[in-house]
Amino acid sequence: MKVEVMDTTLRDGEQTPGVAFTHTEKYNIAKMLLEEVKVDRVEVASARVSKGEMEAVKLIADWCKRKGYIDRLEVLGFVDGNASVDWIVQSGAKVLNLLCKGSLEHVKCQLKKTPEEHITDIISVIHYARSKGIRVNVYLEIWSEGIKNSPDYVFQLIDALKDEDIERFMLPDTLGVLHPKETYNLVKIMVDRYPQLFFDFHAHNDYDMAVANTYMAVIAGVKGVHTTVNGLGERTGNASLSSVIGVLNDFCPDIKLKIDETKLAKMSKIVEAFSGIRIPANKPIIGENCFTQTSGIHADGDNKGNLYFNNLIPERFGRLRKYALGKTSGKASIQKNLEELGIELDQDSIRKITDKIVELGDKKESITTDDLPYIVSDVLRTKQIEEKIKLINYYICHARNLKPVSTVSLMIDEQIYEETSNGDGQYDAFMKAITKIYEKVGKPMPHLLDYIVTIPPGGKTNALVETTITWQHGREFKTRGLDSDQTASAIKATMKMLNMVEDMKL
Numbered sequence: 001m002k003v004e005v006m007d008t009t010l011r012d013g014e015q016t017p018g019v020a021f022t023h024t025e026k027y028n029i030a031k032m033l034l035e036e037v038k039v040d041r042v043e044v045a046s047a048r049v050s051k052g053e054m055e056a057v058k059l060i061a062d063w064c065k066r067k068g069y070i071d072r073l074e075v076l077g078f079v080d081g082n083a084s085v086d087w088i089v090q091s092g093a094k095v096l097n098l099l100c101k102g103s104l105e106h107v108k109c110q111l112k113k114t115p116e117e118h119i120t121d122i123i124s125v126i127h128y129a130r131s132k133g134i135r136v137n138v139y140l141e142i143w144s145e146g147i148k149n150s151p152d153y154v155f156q157l158i159d160a161l162k163d164e165d166i167e168r169f170m171l172p173d174t175l176g177v178l179h180p181k182e183t184y185n186l187v188k189i190m191v192d193r194y195p196q197l198f199f200d201f202h203a204h205n206d207y208d209m210a211v212a213n214t215y216m217a218v219i220a221g222v223k224g225v226h227t228t229v230n231g232l233g234e235r236t237g238n239a240s241l242s243s244v245i246g247v248l249n250d251f252c253p254d255i256k257l258k259i260d261e262t263k264l265a266k267m268s269k270i271v272e273a274f275s276g277i278r279i280p281a282n283k284p285i286i287g288e289n290c291f292t293q294t295s296g297i298h299a300d301g302d303n304k305g306n307l308y309f310n311n312l313i314p315e316r317f318g319r320l321r322k323y324a325l326g327k328t329s330g331k332a333s334i335q336k337n338l339e340e341l342g343i344e345l346d347q348d349s350i351r352k353i354t355d356k357i358v359e360l361g362d363k364k365e366s367i368t369t370d371d372l373p374y375i376v377s378d379v380l381r382t383k384q385i386e387e388k389i390k391l392i393n394y395y396i397c398h399a400r401n402l403k404p405v406s407t408v409s410l411m412i413d414e415q416i417y418e419e420t421s422n423g424d425g426q427y428d429a430f431m432k433a434i435t436k437i438y439e440k441v442g443k444p445m446p447h448l449l450d451y452i453v454t455i456p457p458g459g460k461t462n463a464l465v466e467t468t469i470t471w472q473h474g475r476e477f478k479t480r481g482l483d484s485d486q487t488a489s490a491i492k493a494t495m496k497m498l499n500m501v502e503d504m505k506l
Helices: 023-039 052-068 083-089 104-110 116-131 144-147 151-161 180-195 208-219 241-251 261-275 296-301 331-341 347-362 369-380 426-441 486-502
Strands: 005-007 040-045 072-080 096-102 135-142 168-172 199-202 223-227 389-397 405-412 413-424 445-452 465-474 475-483
Touching: 005 241, 005 426, 023 040, 023 052, 023 261, 052 072, 052 083, 072 083, 083 096, 083 116, 096 104, 096 116, 104 116, 104 144, 116 144, 116 151, 135 144, 135 151, 144 151, 144 168, 144 180, 151 180, 168 180, 168 223, 180 199, 180 208, 199 208, 199 296, 199 405, 208 241, 223 241, 223 405, 261 475, 331 347, 389 426, 389 486, 413 426, 426 486, 445 486, 475 486
Parallel strands: 005 040, 005 223, 040 072, 072 096, 096 135, 135 168, 168 199, 199 223
Antiparallel strands: 389 405, 405 413, 445 465, 465 475
């Protein structure tokens, strides 16, 4: 059985507090969802919201027409006479997702109409849309409460609409109040009563059950599900695209999906960057920690036949398995990380390194694979990491209404180089001076991907600052610096990076 995936990141996901995509961001997200991730449909906007929404839909619709995707582009509209339909026609889109009331209480109290009046209004919009060449799907807003509290009204509504030219009936759990067993039972009522209709299920995550409810709706017989990238959405969000795909692919063998799983992590990172909403580290499939083993016994089991693997193999999603370092690390975890870095040590040395990592872990210090060479050097007093790039001196000046300026002196291969540059900030000025030196000596400068500053709670002005910087140079890696000055901590992280590039041949 084929199940459609309709992603509504650009409509419902944009209702996340503080999130507003530009029209070019919407265009790029829609393009990636349709072409790379290969979702079946995308809902990209609400009609009549703003000029920016119109610009975004026009841009996406023009591209979709050229690519033959226009029937997969959907826009939310309202029971407002001709207004929403005219807006959609002007935008170039061809599919209206019509928001109707799926609860009798909302018809009576919010619209102050009778069911018959509301149904008449809905049919009028549908007929007008079809006359303009617009295809129609129907949302039954607050359906989850309507089917429980006023089922006769829900049936009255569907009975009145089932013979109209409607392609899909969408069943939203608008307030995220359902639990999985309830979802199955209520969806089954709809599917069994109207077997000829195409039903979508739209979940919200208020009880953290959106993915489970989506799964149960599929088991009950819906033919379409709604998702958002990273679970974005109003309040606690919607069903996460990556999690829904993982669950349906692994637990519904009879279901066929078109989604390219290997693109999910990339899609999530793009939306994270555009939305400004960080992906939780423990988020399944797309979180930084989800394919990271911490327990040493797990690493040992993986060495002896992948004993701690499950169906969620990171390579499915374009990712790699990692082994975290901390107080629960055993020799097997250390060995895995050393292998990744290409460092070979005897068993006695590995034991010493393990003891040091456990000691650091007891102090709650976070340890990454990229710290390991420095720990090796410190513990064994070896030349595992030779500081080939040395920071001789630096000077940073920041004056009001003037761009910060930095002069940096580096020693590279026993020769000293000095450059000066301004920048948009103190660290930016430092990095531009470093880049000048690297250009002079013909060395490539790694690309900075992410920059995180962590300050311990308490709010003291002399608190230590930890700066964690993610770099790209052959592969993605991180370095950290610790200092009471934020710029100094970033500079320490940067010098670690420069020497890692030299010594680890990244």
